[in-house]
Structure formats: structure tokens, C-alpha cells
Amino acid sequence: MSLIDRQKDLLIAVALTEFSVHYEIGDPELAEHAWQLAASRLVDRAVKPAEAVNASKTGTE
Secondary structure (H helix, E strand, O other): OOHHHHHHHHHHHHHHHHHHHHOOOOOHHHHHHHHHHHHHHHHHOOOOHHHHHHHHHHOOO
């Protein structure tokens, strides 16, 4: 998988997580679904939690 693809996966996971936070009160079921999608995307792509945190801080892997 290319660096660009991994960056896209991280960006999508961050966006889904952000979405889940904003909708947690208004629509808890939708928020949970977004959170699960974010987690599943990272697991499917074998992204480790520390790797995701580091990439989100630096913009790279």
C-alpha cells in the first residue's frame, strides 16, 4: 500500500472519529457506527494505534 493510500485511510478514520464525537449526543447510534467504521478501517489496513497517532501529528507514517 502506498504512502498516499495510508494517509487517505488515516484521514478518513480521523474524519469518521470527529463525526462520531460531534453526533454522540444527537444520534448516539450513528455516532457509534461512525466510530466502528473508523476502527475497522484502521484494523483492516493494519494501522497500529501508535502509528495512527504519530501520522496524525506529523502528516506522515
